[in-house]
Amino acid sequence: MSKDQIKIFCPATIANISCGFDVLGLALGTVGDEMVIRKMAQPGIKISSITGQDLPMETERNVAGVAGMAMLAALKYTNGFEIEITKKIKPGSGIGSSAASAAGAVWGINQLLGTPCSEHQLVEFAMEGEKLASGSAHADNVAPAIYGGITLVRSSNPLDVVRINPPSQLYATVVHPHIEIKTSDSRKILKTTISLADGIRQWGNLGALVAGLFQEDYALISRSLEDHIIEPIRSILIPGFEDIKSGAIAAGALGCGISGSGPSIFALSKGKDTANNVAKAMSGVLDKIELNHDAYVSEINTKGFRILS
Amino acid sequence: MSKDQIKIFCPATIANISCGFDVLGLALGTVGDEMVIRKMAQPGIKISSITGQDLPMETERNVAGVAGMAMLAALKYTNGFEIEITKKIKPGSGIGSSAASAAGAVWGINQLLGTPCSEHQLVEFAMEGEKLASGSAHADNVAPAIYGGITLVRSSNPLDVVRINPPSQLYATVVHPHIEIKTSDSRKILKTTISLADGIRQWGNLGALVAGLFQEDYALISRSLEDHIIEPIRSILIPGFEDIKSGAIAAGALGCGISGSGPSIFALSKGKDTANNVAKAMSGVLDKIELNHDAYVSEINTKGFRILS
Numbered sequence: 252m253s254k255d256q257i258k259i260f261c262p263a264t265i266a267n268i269s270c271g272f273d274v275l276g277l278a279l280g281t282v283g284d285e286m287v288i289r290k291m292a293q294p295g296i297k298i299s300s301i302t303g304q305d306l307p308m309e310t311e312r313n314v315a316g317v318a319g320m321a322m323l324a325a326l327k328y329t330n331g332f333e334i335e336i337t338k339k340i341k342p343g344s345g346i347g348s349s350a351a352s353a354a355g356a357v358w359g360i361n362q363l364l365g366t367p368c369s370e371h372q373l374v375e376f377a378m379e380g381e382k383l384a385s386g387s388a389h390a391d392n393v394a395p396a397i398y399g400g401i402t403l404v405r406s407s408n409p410l411d412v413v414r415i416n417p418p419s420q421l422y423a424t425v426v427h428p429h430i431e432i433k434t435s436d437s438r439k440i441l442k443t444t445i446s447l448a449d450g451i452r453q454w455g456n457l458g459a460l461v462a463g464l465f466q467e468d469y470a471l472i473s474r475s476l477e478d479h480i481i482e483p484i485r486s487i488l489i490p491g492f493e494d495i496k497s498g499a500i501a502a503g504a505l506g507c508g509i510s511g512s513g514p515s516i517f518a519l520s521k522g523k524d525t526a527n528n529v530a531k532a533m534s535g536v537l538d539k540i541e542l543n544h545d546a547y548v549s550e551i552n553t554k555g556f557r558i559l560s
Numbered sequence: 561m562s563k564d565q566i567k568i569f570c571p572a573t574i575a576n577i578s579c580g581f582d583v584l585g586l587a588l589g590t591v592g593d594e595m596v597i598r599k600m601a602q603p604g605i606k607i608s609s610i611t612g613q614d615l616p617m618e619t620e621r622n623v624a625g626v627a628g629m630a631m632l633a634a635l636k637y638t639n640g641f642e643i644e645i646t647k648k649i650k651p652g653s654g655i656g657s658s659a660a661s662a663a664g665a666v667w668g669i670n671q672l673l674g675t676p677c678s679e680h681q682l683v684e685f686a687m688e689g690e691k692l693a694s695g696s697a698h699a700d701n702v703a704p705a706i707y708g709g710i711t712l713v714r715s716s717n718p719l720d721v722v723r724i725n726p727p728s729q730l731y732a733t734v735v736h737p738h739i740e741i742k743t744s745d746s747r748k749i750l751k752t753t754i755s756l757a758d759g760i761r762q763w764g765n766l767g768a769l770v771a772g773l774f775q776e777d778y779a780l781i782s783r784s785l786e787d788h789i790i791e792p793i794r795s796i797l798i799p800g801f802e803d804i805k806s807g808a809i810a811a812g813a814l815g816c817g818i819s820g821s822g823p824s825i826f827a828l829s830k831g832k833d834t835a836n837n838v839a840k841a842m843s844g845v846l847d848k849i850e851l852n853h854d855a856y857v858s859e860i861n862t863k864g865f866r867i868l869s
Binding site for chain 1: 579580581582583584712713714715720722724750751752753754755756757758759760761762763764765766767768769770771772774780783784789
């Protein structure tokens with residue numbers, strides 16, 4: 252049991268699921284980073300290598316470093332950990348790159364220490380990493396990464412996370428167009444007020460979406476995957492968004508929206524075959540406008556992180 | 561089977577359940593009107609008696625009459641029905657007095673005709689009665705009356721109602737202070753815009769409340785029963801509201817808020833004993849400020865209407 256080293260899979264995540272802006276996220280199964288975490292005698296966190304992306308190695312400038320340090324401080328742990336990160340999730344893609352690293356560090360350390368911390372605590376530590384990445388300690392991506400499945404963040408402060416088991420046939424398709432949208436920019440264009448009527452529509456949809464997830468009612472999930480507040484504003488930053496979305500729906504998707512703050516676009520489908528068809532349709536639109544992109548199809552990852560070795 | 565007359569119980573309902581403003585309602589079991597509906601040879605709806613309240617008897621000015629006529633027109637039914645109403649729910653109390661009558665008429669007629677109409681259709685007919693009563697064809701009260709249990713109205717137009725089974729130990733307490741608040745007035749004081757931050761808080765709470773209902777997680781239900789948008793504005797119309805609410809919570813209620821557009825105040829509790837204690841606490845505050853009121857304790861009515869004879 253007392254391993255000195257662990258290699259883990261760190262899932263990508265979709266946050267801001269349509270009507271669940273700022274509260275609803277899910278973990279992906281087939282898209283993610285890898286991380287090796289190793290006990291070391293010296294105190295603190297040492298980021299010893301980052302492969303695949305050019306990111307800061309200094310502990311206090313690295314999300315995994317900051318999250319890990321928050322955990323060690325809370326545990327009053329006097330030794331430390333060395334971390335090697337293999338990035339496959341591109342930073343700025345909108346599928347939780349920083350969350351995978353921040354949450355991965357604390358999840359992995361927790362495993363090496365014999366799981367002294369609850370998932371709730373791990374989310375709180377990982378949020379410190381998110382604070383470094385985006386300026387706000389949000390849990391939208393770290394919560395689904397750590398809890399697995401679908402998570403609803405009822406409140407960030409105090410933290411209150413509700414885990415929802417995904418319907419068994421729910422699949423996600425994600426396309427990542429290779430353009431850059433800064434999270435801070437994509438937050439800046441949002442209005443700070445909304446109409447009460449739009450608010451009612453949004454919470455009606457979110458309540459129904461949660462009910463649809465519990466009842467495994469795919470038609471209800473589909474009807475509820477609407478966002479009349481954020482999507483109309485943010486989607487103007489994503490070339491081809493309307494065509495990609497209508498292509499996804501025409502190919503059978505239950506719904507489609509912006510992942511996180513973009514530019515990635517997600518669709519949810521019933522069944523893997525449909526999710527593959529949806530990927531083709533979404534890719535097709537991006538090919539037509541000659542926008543390089545990645546496309547992924549994944550089941551919803553009910554476990555979150557997992558140990559590879 | 562082919563009865564010519566039916567006597568039914570018409571449940572009172574709580575709408576606007578805290579964070580579920582305009583979407584979430586529930587049916588009460590022990591508070592309601594009675595209605596006798598009888599086939600008649602002449603076409604149309606005849607309101608032959610109203611006991612307990614002074615309300616218009618003319619078909620086109622009576623909510624049961626209007627709802628019933630909408631149903632007969634849709635069915636192209638050429639004979640008619642006579643309706644006797646015994647009002648126990650006071651109009652203007654905020655627990656669905658008009659909904660009980662409008663929905664009662666169409667539910668009862670549906671029974672006498674061998675249930676040709678779905679619950680969805682019955683809600684649509686009953687909404688015509690609500691339109692007469694309040695100027696808008698809302699489903700907040702008629703939906704829980706007809707479906708029973710807890711209902712979420714995802715959308716009124718097109719109508720989309722989600723039925724949620726109530727947790728088995730959930731009880732409602734309602735106090736009705738004898739003051740008059742017109743629905744139209746209580747709508748007028750609402751702001752037409754809200755902050756995005758308040759909106760996010762509201763839909764986070766509603767999503768969590770729905771999850772709590774499915775998971776029978778009373779602590780989560782309790783944490784989610786918040787309304788930072790409507791309640792702070794409307795509660796100023798209800799004398800003693802803050803004390804009544806804090807009294808209810810101190811007596812063990814999971815949450816407390818304004819029923820419909822007031823002046824009734826509801827609390828939800830786990831278990832009947834707690835609900836009774838909560839009723840005492842709420843009544844106590846109203847007694848102290850010498851405000852006449854009724855107080856009710858009820859299980860959540862999972863059936864909605866029921867046949868008495």
